Amino acid sequence: MRSSRSSSPPEQQREIVGRLLESERYWTRLIEERRARPRDDLLSDLVKASQEEEPRVPLLQLINACAVLVLAGHETTTNLLGLCVYRLLSLPDQLRLVREDPANIPRAVEETLRADTSVQALLRAGSTAPDRSPPAPQAGYLAIFRILPSPAQ
Template sequence: MRLDPAFKADAPRRYEALRRIGPIHRAKLSSGIDGWLVVDYDLAREALTHPALLKDPSPAAETLESAGYVLNQPGVGLGGQMLEADGKEHTRLRRLVSGAFTPRRTADLAPRIQQIADGLIDAMASRTTGDLVESFTAPLPVTVIAELLGIPEEHRDNFRLWTSDALNLIADSHRSSLASLHGLLSQLIEEKRTHPGDDLISALVAARDDEDGSLTEAELVGTCLLLVVAGHETTVNLLGNAVLALLHDPAQMRLLRRTPDLMPKAVEEFLRYDTSVETTTHRFASQDLELGGRLLPRGSVVVVALSSASRDAPMAAGEDPTVLDVSRPTARHLSFGHGIHHCLGAPLA
């Protein structure tokens, strides 16, 4: 099985067929690597918290390098941040970042987010035709994250170009864009050390405590880069998928228009129905292990199909997981992950 464009074009039906066969399957992953794909909700939760499935790629170094990945190369990729950390190091990074990325900071940004969204919608309404992604779903998160981080206006046009494919770390594809982002963020971090502002980069630079110390230069750059990449692409996908789902189901669109108070439930349902991230990043077996009745040798590469697992989440009797229901009482999903790597930015999303 290959996770190629043909598979993704019919992903819900194909994932449903895979779940009927079993919870985990051998697959050619989107990265081109031979690995394992978890498609079942319960096994996904187990895999995302399994103590022997780690972010450390060392056990699979040969496999990754043969597929074109570059490991531990300075200035390239998403190194130095908690998405790729395990154990105590992850705990230290998450604690420091959480101290800067507070719920209050997120809440304080809400009026500005509404203002940005209104401006983009007004601009679209003034035209007879338009592209929703180009005119709204892409510029909205770029602008919000830029303001959150404190990135000057003159640099914001580069975000979309530099971050569109940044989670794909195949060596020859995106190194120049990643290097450009690294350079920009390093420059801004240095400026914030001497001229701090009321922004997240300044707060991250200042974050420290007696137990965890402070973030290193590489950790600061990696954390900011992660926020740019993850916050941009996931929001673009969520908004686009939600609008498409409503266009395919006019009755649900009418219901949401009549009852805007349903929006919080609707957002959770959009995340469940067509999640903004199809699969997790790679996890690597640090030892031989058993998962879903299959034996995985040390060095095996595992990804979780979040879109499949979310469609497989437990529901009340009579509920249909294949149907969009913006009034669903509890829309369980794994769109923000599970376990220690649960998305820190979920409240902002």
């Protein structure tokens, strides 16, 4: 398999779509397993709640909620820790403050969250076209929202 970095944009797009479809199949299988055999876990609780709602929560919305929970719990924490270490190593005076007084660690983490978010973009699917012009996406569109650094940086 070729690296995404060496792929042309259409090849990279096909790879991304393929991975998204693979993820959708994975979550669909897990959700169906929990519908058939609930466990004492968060996914079973989400599946049960999605079936009790009126109107029922669509499968793709449930898949998105599951994926967001995994990303929120794993990726963001991992990336936050890496960014915090990188920032401290890049700013020796700040590293010194943390080393001299570990009570400064929460402030270093908060500053990293403010200055360098670990979430770079969000993906949303729409069921209706939004009110905007020109041009408005069609119903069923996918939108990627890029999170940009604050102007103060």
